[in-house]
Amino acid sequence: MDQPTIHPKITPIYQTSVFKFEDLDAVQQYFDEPGSSYMYSRNGNPNSDELAGAVNRWEGGAGAVATGSGMAAIFAAMLTYCQAGDHVLCAADIYGGSAALLNLELSRLGISVSYVPFESLYDLAGYAQPNSKLLLCETMSNPLLRVVDLHAAAKECHRHGLKLVVDNTFSTPVLTRPLAYGADLVLHSVTKYLAGHSDVTAGAVVARTAEDAARLRQIGVVFGLTLSPMESWLAVRGMKTMRLRVAAHSENALVVAEFLAEHPAVQAVYYPGLPDHPQHALAVTQGAGRFGGMLSFRLPDDAAVVNRFMQRSERFPFAPSLAGVDSSCSHPLSTSHRALTDAQRAELGITVGLVRLSVGIEPIEDLLADLAQALD
Numbered sequence: 001m002d003q004p005t006i007h008p009k010i011t012p013i014y015q016t017s018v019f020k021f022e023d024l025d026a027v028q029q030y031f032d033e034p035g036s037s038y039m040y041s042r043n044g045n046p047n048s049d050e051l052a053g054a055v056n057r058w059e060g061g062a063g064a065v066a067t068g069s070g071m072a073a074i075f076a077a078m079l080t081y082c083q084a085g086d087h088v089l090c091a092a093d094i095y096g097g098s099a100a101l102l103n104l105e106l107s108r109l110g111i112s113v114s115y116v117p118f119e120s121l122y123d124l125a126g127y128a129q130p131n132s133k134l135l136l137c138e139t140m141s142n143p144l145l146r147v148v149d150l151h152a153a154a155k156e157c158h159r160h161g162l163k164l165v166v167d168n169t170f171s172t173p174v175l176t177r178p179l180a181y182g183a184d185l186v187l188h189s190v191t192k193y194l195a196g197h198s199d200v201t202a203g204a205v206v207a208r209t210a211e212d213a214a215r216l217r218q219i220g221v222v223f224g225l226t227l228s229p230m231e232s233w234l235a236v237r238g239m240k241t242m243r244l245r246v247a248a249h250s251e252n253a254l255v256v257a258e259f260l261a262e263h264p265a266v267q268a269v270y271y272p273g274l275p276d277h278p279q280h281a282l283a284v285t286q287g288a289g290r291f292g293g294m295l296s297f298r299l300p301d302d303a304a305v306v307n308r309f310m311q312r313s314e315r316f317p318f319a320p321s322l323a324g325v326d327s328s329c330s331h332p333l334s335t336s337h338r339a340l341t342d343a344q345r346a347e348l349g350i351t352v353g354l355v356r357l358s359v360g361i362e363p364i365e366d367l368l369a370d371l372a373q374a375l376d
Ligand SMILES: *Cc1c(COP(=O)(O)O)cnc(C)c1O
Pocket: 069, 070, 071, 072, 095, 097, 138, 142, 167, 169, 170, 188, 189, 190, 191, 192, 201, 202, 203
């Protein structure tokens, strides 16, 4: 009997490490016509290509690569522009893993780093060196949700001959598309809002130019940073609802931020949607009127108080990640920012009382009721 013709609506999971060729002509065609067929999943797979294509479309790039994690995405982005002897500028407010990559590993390979305080991101003269290649920053920083003016940062970078690499994990392209403001590469921990369900570890990097996209792809393949079919498929599925999820996260987080700002047990709230946030006006224009699902707040600097909040809260389990549809809380001092020096932590105000919330998409009444009972 003939094989039935199958037309799946959704791309199936091509859980295969390798693909077959009919004969020598077929393998020749694979090399002559890139994209016409597949050979080996590390080099390319329909599922990882679908994910890269989806992220690329959202970010408005010329090409993208899907990677095994957000860390692999940062590594691929750094290698796109840097080699031994080069220098990297990095925003002082940065994901702890990015700092670890630069401080502990890329330094060994002869790539040095200088950290630029938030106030100096638009005036790099005191930081750029003749061998500086790029600035790495985040659209919205962790855990204080400082918002970077990407247009101003890109202009300043290009004035010094630097590339701008933006980690857009906290904002997502639903809020902000860094390439449109002049960034050269934009990267994601797909683990977070793009996949969105706390069930995948993945990353992606998108390039503004086709040349950089080709470099990225080669780095992904040769360093073996590319993503598996199953994880790609899960991330693609998550991305189908990203626009709706990020809208719901943003709505809930604004209400939670307003609630916390009024609560007597809370000393400060960091959320770009609040009018007293230092970059509120910028966040409004650069974030399409939404502010995302992440916020931090300050309890008294007493571990017993923080522990009581964590123990009593039921809707915000202490789980040191973010961006899932279910809410969670984290503690920057003891998790993401553990590796910082005391001076760095003091400068950023990361003390024992600082708690970070990832506000999910549950009914808002449930979240407020839970926070109220946990704080009272
Ligand atoms: C989580 C995170 C990363 C690292 O991503 P992984 O998927 O955990 O490797 C990078 N940047 C930011 C802002 C993150 O939150």
